[in-house]
Amino acid sequence: MNSTPDVASRSTTALGPQLRRRKSINMMISDAENNAGAGQLRRTLGMWQLTMISVGATMGTGILVILGATVPIAGPAIWISFVIAGITALLSAVSYAEMAGMVPVSGSSYSYTYATMGEGLAWICGWCLVLEYAVSVAAVAVGAGEYVNETLRTFGMELPASLAGGPLEGGVVNLPALIVVVLATLLLVRGMRESAIVNTIVVIIKAGILVFFSIVAFSAFNAGNFEPLLPMGAAGVTAAASTVFFSYIGFDAASTAGEEAKNPKRDLPRAIMLSMLIVTLTYVLVAVSAIGAREWQWFDGTEAALVQIVGELTGQPILVLVFAVAAVLAIASVVLTVLYGQTRILLSMSRDGLVPKVFSKVSPKTGTPVAGTLITGILVAITAGFIPLGALADATSIGTLFAFALVGVSVMYLRKKQPLATRTFKVPFYPITPILGVLACLFLMSQLGGETWVVFGIWMLVGIAIYLGYGRSRSRLGRLSKQDYIATHVGEK
Template sequence: MTDRRLPLLAQLRRRMPLVRLGTDPAESGTSLRRSLGVWQLTMISVGATLGTGIFVVLGTAVPLAGPAVWIAFAVAGLAALLSALSYAEMAGSVPVSGSSYSYAYATMGEGVAWVCGWCLVLEYGVSVAAVAVGAGQYVNEALAVFGLGLPPALANPIGVADGLINLPAAALVLLAMLLLVRGAKDSAWANTIMVFVKLAVLLVFVVIAFSAFSLGNFEPLAPMGVAGIAAASSRLFFSYIGFDAASTAGDEATNPRRDLPRAIILSMVIVTAVYILVAIAAIGARPWTEFADDESAFVGILTEITGQPIVALFFSIGAVIAIASVVLTVYYGQTRILYRMAQDGMVPRVFSRVGRRSGTPVAGTVIVGAVVAVVAALIPLGELADATSIGTLFAFALVNLSVILLRRLRPDLDRSYSVPLFPVVPALGIVMCLGLMVSLGCTTWIVFLIWMLVGAALYLGYGRRHSTVGALSDAEYAEAIAAEDPSRR
């Protein structure tokens, strides 16, 4: 238990000493099993990123940028890469589960770390529920082709089209839970298979679209000018959220210092290339003026070219697999973040208990799955889902700041990867994230502030009293800080 005489402000400023990261002095039997190589880690990030966005966002971005939408994808990818490079350096320097929460704890102290961790709970937890709801809709559309569509009462949450419970969404979450309980390696291979399936679906679209390709569709290239490309880039930036998923696997990577940076950067390259290729194929196959904010652009283009309505079924199945991969990988990330926070005493210890057979946090996985399944089944997420964007951007900004601070705190630290053009790249990453946060709506900010107030209450009620760093005496803490930097001894 934390020494109650430690002032709140002093505890909020206490950093997690690097020598204590990855250890849990209070409880044994909480080590995750290292079984993930660079390929599985890359697929985790690709699986979390390449999902619902590409299936719906293209049609809504084309009216903003015109044929230059592929340039907008490249610009958005470059903006996301700024933060991805910072994640790569921090993942190689602080190779533990917890992602930006752990990075903030090691550089900015317990207070900022808690805020960041609470943002990640919002980002990952609500994202799983929101994505599962979208998958549920695609599942029902696919069943409807065979005349097996569920009635509205079983396909929609309360308050939506006579709905009572979204069974497909809840079922998808529970299936992901069963897979994750089996072990990280099994779930990673399942995710890899799903990633290849959705890449194959997109490749089929590209091949068919190029059969009707016309260069004339790219004239004029940018009818809305630079302003249109910028507007589309801001919207498309959120299609890249998810690349950080590999950083939540630090305790299960076989060689985290080497493989985590590689996986994060490689996933960004793969996703950006796919996005640009798909955008070029789509514009080449259909004049940009005919997109008209169409969220089902893929199906429309394929139907026009092939004349076969069966493609709607094909893409519904592909979308379900794509979204299932997102659910699995984001759900995985949520459990590993809570695992790390539990080891630090910030949330109950049950989230860090690891099963002997599976080597995974079984109890935490089941608890998260039960909560998310209920949310996905019963609650229309609405503006709450939009709040995940602001939480994500805030976490990204903190990671960029962590790179700058850790360079100052530990210039001698052995880094397996270093951000190029330091400090320009992380500084630009901070500016980009803050700029996008400011552009979000008022309702999103209100939901975010309410979430932060709830988090502050939970920290004061539990985390402050159970923090492992807060429990250290001044002498113990000073010794731990000195141990992480030999020059201070």
Template sequence: MTATSLPRTETKTSLRTQLARRKPIDRLPHPDESPLPHGDLKRSLGLWQLTMISVGATLGTGIFVILGASIPLAGPAIWIAFLVAGVAALLSALSYAEMASCVPASGSSYSYVYATMGEGIAWVCGWCLVLEYAVSIAAVAVGAGQYINESLATFGLQLPDAIAQPPGFGGVVNLPAAGLVILSMLLLIRGAQESAWVNTVMVGVKIVILLIFVAIAFTAFSARNFEPLAPMGVAGISAAASRLFFSYIGFDAASTAGEEARNPQRDLPKAIILSMLIITVIYILVAIAAIGARPWTWFHSGEASLVVILQQLTGQPWVALVFSVGAVIAIASIVLTVLYGQTRILMTMSRDGMVPRVFGRISPRTNTPVAGTLIVGIVVAVAAALIPLGELADATSIGTLCAFALVNLSVIYLRRARPELRRSYRVPFYPLVPIAGFAMCVLLMLTLGGTTWLVFGIWMLIGTGLYFLYGRKHSVVGALSAVDYADAADSSLSIVKALK
């Protein structure tokens, strides 16, 4: 029985009961079930493709310019700041890995929270993810015009600002940004496997470009540039780590592919952890190479430091072209993978009755949510083309951290409530890791500015209104009677015992 076929009753459920009602884990799609011809996604993604989805959503344009903004805070110890930020992000990544192993469904943290903390908090989490994914896609795509122009400049060409910049920055409509979103949308409609392979190629190009920088920068390496190691002390390293934490956001993208992974319980935890290791190693290598090539006082906030270093070391104009093309590919990879995650989250919420059913319709020809992908793609393309996002993009950080915090709590809840549940991966040093992950997320949320909190508050008010207008009335789990719900819970427990 699928989520869309759950029995509905006329029994009125109180608001308090419905908000606390959890989705039985046996109602989630299981990897051993045969797919329905017109309702389920195709399981076609392996470990490497899942890993590249997370790397693609995380390893973006930030690393091309992030050193200029962070090195003045930490000095030569910037590589330590990257390591600290990576460990902080890994705390939540480990919790995601455990939840993905025992709740192998699409929907990422929304599905995990629904199965542990109930419908009310699941809606909050899902609404945070909608904010995180939709705004971040548009925010990243907005930079496409600038990097395309830098690439064209090598050949003496340039797009007019009117069609290459957003309003408020000298432009009328940002066509490169909209075009990039539309192309990603069309690719996703063709199929998850095709999209995953294209993303894998783009991620490979990004990694090669960064490794080229490392190789060239090491030809001018000087150990003296690391003295003193931490001129700003521990406070400087901490400040840089807090800023760098957000360059790790995106590792959870693989968890949105729970229903398209061939072996989600085995591969999703590995993909999440492996992507974190790949990203952290690349970040640290780039940081060490950059400091080795230039003293830390040389770096300035806002400068594209990597490009400048290579131009000075090689004296070749093609360097700017290579890195501009690399930045465009980085943007394309992020747009593709994050748009993928957005459509799968809305698909899962649609099956639960929390958003309109159109987002959950699966094409029997492509095995993808075509209608939902079209809607999301067009809305995001319009936003990227016409809206100067500015500080609104910072709201993605608070939405992401809120979702991370809830997943850490979900691990603790499920360990206590369902200790018999089969887990192919367990968080080490439980409960210290999820507690530390939750604390880190809350701490970083508190450091965000007032404007970000205001935007987040308005977004939550809008979400609350939508829940009462639509979600509460159409909720599949909320429509279960007390008897139905007890039967579902008993069924889940019996399945678990049988698996044991």
């Protein structure tokens, strides 16, 4: 029952019933323990490391590179946009916390959806996660180039144009982006324990530079910069909230570590909630201090805004150098942890037969999916180094919001179908909280532009074609007879 069908095999289940087939939680846990003979991941992560994975995947992405694009939209009220996006993410985070405690495997919202809404929506969710993780990794890596240039400018130098952007951007390759992804890939191949140690150190550095920035910015704080608070109206604030939600992408990375956590049912919910608290408070603090230090119009078109503010206020090139280097490290930690999450989601999808088996093979030497990590890292490195992402990067927010909404629905489904199941964390104020989380996600999705929706629609059509052309015929669950399928769900309604 646990063997993956031969490539030449074809699904014996009609499409409609197959799309509705759910994978039992017990079967997921059994697969995690056995991994269909492909090797097991190693349980080496405690709550602190899990928290740092979430913080590392989240904090820094938006606050370091997104202010120049969003402050002109929201004005001084940009901090309110961060609060709105943070509340939306928090409403989803509590649902993630409950599901992570119930389904302690590597698939994150893909696995949660498979257990509740069936293979069809699970595939769509997984395909959204590929967009969220792989494309956002490439987009974040590209942001490292500007901070590398800020570092070099301290010495009166700058990257040549040929190494600062891809062929369609007037260059040859975005070298800093490519290098960051390659280094993160090699570290992940070496082992998760080593990666977690490096990530924890870098996250501490990241938090340190953001606190340092806030101290410097508050030294030049001008309350008048917040008047008028809403020059673009409430519509500008909500529009910016949809964009800055990109800054919260990654908090769910800890949920992909379900099979490498020492005590996943206890530690995953705690890590998710703690990371959200740390990230949201830090974002609001930095946004308020930045606006206090500079009028909101100053941010229009400004890249690497935080470094520029530090340089202008201190007049110390050495501080700019330290800050810029730390910023590159901060972005590198996002690349490391989000790339980690992508490889673990592909591992879960591979076990189910929906993507090639190579992604679920775990090296007995390192305890990591070496081949899958290398393949993913190479593809992301090429994307970051040579291909301008444009609207595809914006579409990551739609994919993420959709996946978050599905997790909220998953919580409500299991509360109804398995009310007596053990839960190490329960969503507070149920069912109001998950309902609000789903509605908030749908609202932010509605605020994104038409071009972004078109790109997202194309992405979904490609995903559906891949499922119908590859995944459906190789699905382990789809290959089960009706009797065998029912047997896997004994004890579940």
